[in-house]
Amino acid sequence: MQKSQKKSDIKIKSAKTYLPGLDGLRALAIIGVTFFHLIPNVFAGGYLGVLLFFVITGFLLAYTTAERDHRGTFTVPNFYAKRVKRLYPELILVVFFSVGVIRFLVPWAVQGIRLEVASVFLGVNNWWQIAQNADYFKRIASASPFTHLWFLGIEIQYILIWPLIFWGGKQIKKRRGFFAAWCFVLLLSLVSAVWMPICYQITHNVTRVYYGTDTRAFALLFGACLGLLKYERDASRKRRPRPRRAGIKITAAFWGIIALVVVSYVFIKGRYAFVYDGGMALYTLAFGALLAMTVDSRLTFGRRLDRSRVLKWIGSHSYGLFLWQYPVIFVFNNKGWLDHAAGGVLALVLIGALSAWSAWLVDFVEKRRWQKPFKKRGFKIAAVAVACAAAAVCGLGLYTTLTSKNSRAEVQQALKSRLEKNQKAISKTKDGTPIYPWTDPPKAKANYKGTGNAARASVKNVTIIGDSVTLDAAPDLKAKFNNSVTINAKQSRHIGDELDWVKKQRKHHHLGRTVVISLGTNGELYEKAVKALLKVLGPNRSVFWVNVYGPELDWTRANNDYLNQLAAATPNLTIIDWNSTLSAHPEWLWEDGIHPNPDGSKAYADQIYNAIEQVQTK
Incomplete structure (x- = not known):
């Protein structure tokens, strides 16, 4: 990540032209991201800090490239070499050191981790994570200490293509002038910004939209527009204003935008459709305005931010803070150390200490400081000992990565076979139509509010829509409902993937008067997709939604909180509390900690049946 750029990378001709305030903006970004990872239910919009990082990275790459090209010192090999030296030493240290430690603290998390680590170093981790939605049996074990490194994948890919973009702009500038070249970069940014909502409408897959390089590049390119414009103005001035x-x-x-950012860190949840239908583009414009005012040499905002030693330290160590935070939070969360406020404080302290340590260690090794004389011999011995110990842990992490095998492979294969068998069973139809056709429900009762009994809920002729959790329990559901049920369940299903099927069933009058939904295991329940589904179902059906169990899934609590809020505002919706049931009976799960075993499948079917029957009698 381009978050702790050296001062030498942002000079024009002398130290006097150093761009102040960037560390303060980096601090604002990393604070949001860190608290989003640490307490996502409070800082639900902290992910927006990523946008600010993207804008800053795009700005600095464009600014420094234009400056070096003007001096005649820019070469593509040199450019790549500087980026590799900036990004990889600390990244290698964090990844392998983390694997070496986590091997003992959370051993299951490093099983089969080779492909993920390879995707991180190859700069394609964002696409690797998108692919996990296609291969579910990698995804069920994907709770990882390196989930956050999707961000680095996008930055590395952008770094690879930036010299080509700059060359294209340079050719246009020679023929048409700077404004035409600037518009070329701006056009690329607009294309990406427009593509995000289009892709969201087409795929209904937030993972694809959120992690995709094509859908997120607009922030980097918009930052590049600002960087090129800034350098052009600076270079044309005879003296510094x-x-x-x-x-x-x-x-x-200026301060209004900062206040907006802080408020958004709390209130703008990632499930809101607004975020993907143009919200991110609007926030990118706001961050761009904030950056432009900060680096404007005619204003004093940048110098004001630099006066804060705390912000300056956080900003200058933002890359290390970003790399270390998720491994630390991951371990603390899995060990239950975040259940109390003291655990959160300790995690923050440890993240800060590790980021300072890794920055020092990389500098110590890169500059071969052990070869230089130390004022105190004891300090030199301690420094070398620390470096050797870190090398030993990293070596263990490298060995663990290269030799990692998934000990759960047999269990996963058995589960996979079970789900494939169930998928074939529930797909059987007569003459191409569902086994139990029915007509649309009559108009709802006038006084059903609070009961969920919109269409006189019944345990007969029920439609159940779910993901692999439902698929796993399909035989027990059929037995419990005496085959008077249609089940549509798929592995790896996200909210929105079911919508076309539901529309088709309603069109042909094959949708039950009682509908059970069991979605939310594979990612956040996004507002737009949820409301689209409920709109198709209509107010005259009794709808039951099975909430989510998955202590290791970041979105479990957010999804369940959202479902409770949704039920309070939707009279014909009833929540089935599967989360509380499994919390009391974890022995009802397979080894993956998500799918119900035979005892759990029976309990799952019983709970759904009993919930409908209870509403039916109201």
Whole structure:
């Protein structure tokens, strides 16, 4: 990540032209991301800090490239070499050190981790994570200490293509001038920004939209527009303008955007359709305005941010803070150490200490400081000992990665076979139509509010829509409902994937008056997709939604909280609390900790049946 760029990378001709305030903006970004990872239910919008990082990275790459090209010192090999030196030493240390430690603390998390680590170093981790939705049996074990490194994949891919984009702009500038070249980069940014909502509408898959390089590149390219514009103005000035205090309007705009960012870190949840239908593009514009005001040499905002030693330290160590935070939070979460506030504070302290340590260690090794004389011999011995110990742990991590085997492979294969068998069974039809056709329900009762009994709920002629959890329990569901049920369940299903099937069933009057939904295991329940499904089902059906169990899944609590809020606002919706049931009976699960074993499948079917029967008698 381009978050702790050296001062030498952002100079024009002398140290006097250093761009102040960037560390303060990096600090604002990393604070949001860190608290989103640590307490996502409080800082639900902290992921927006990623956008600010993207804008800063795009800005710095464009600014420094234009400056070096102007001096005649820019070469593509040199550019790549600097980026590799900036990104990889600390990344290698964090990944292998983390694997070496996690091998003892959370051993299951490093089983079969080779492909994930390879995707991180090859710079394609975002696409690797998108692919996990296609291969479910990698995904059920994908709770990982390196989930956050999708971000680095996008940055590495952008770094690879940036020299080509810059060359294209340079050719346009020679023929048409700077404005045409600038518009070329801006057009690329607009294409990506427009593609995000289109892709969201087409796929209904937030994972694809959120992790895709094509859907996220607009922030990097918009930052590049600002960087090129900034350098062009700086290079055209004969002398540097003297800083002055901004007027009331500009000052209000600057601090207003910061206030907006802080508020958004709390309230703008990732499930909101607004985020993908243009919200991210709007926030990118806001971050761009914030960056432009910060680096404007005629204003003093950047110098004000630099006065805070805390923000400056956080910003200068933001890359290390980003790399270390998820491994630390992952371990703390799995060990139950985040159940109390003290655990969260300790995690933050440890993240800060590790980021400072890794930055020092990389510098110690890169500059061969052990060869230089130390004022105190004892310090030199301690420093070398620490470096050797770190090398030993990293070596263990490398060995663990190369030799990792998934000890759960046999269990997963057995589960896979079971699901494939169940999938074939529930797909059987007569003459191409569902086994139990029925007509649409009559108009709802006038007084059903609070009962969920919109169409006189019944345990007969029920439609159940679910993912692999439902698929796993399909035989028990059929037996419990005496075959008076149609089950549509698929592995790896996200909310939105079921919509076309539901529309088709309703069109042909094959949708039950009582509908059970069991979705939310494979990712967040996004507002737009949920409301689209409920709209198709209509207010005259009794709808039951099975909530989510998965302590290792980041979105479990958010999904269940959302479902409770949804039920309170939707009279014909009843929540089936599968989460509480499994919390009391973890022995009802297979080894993956998500899918019900034979005892769990029976309990799952019983709970759904009993919930419908209870509403039916109201």
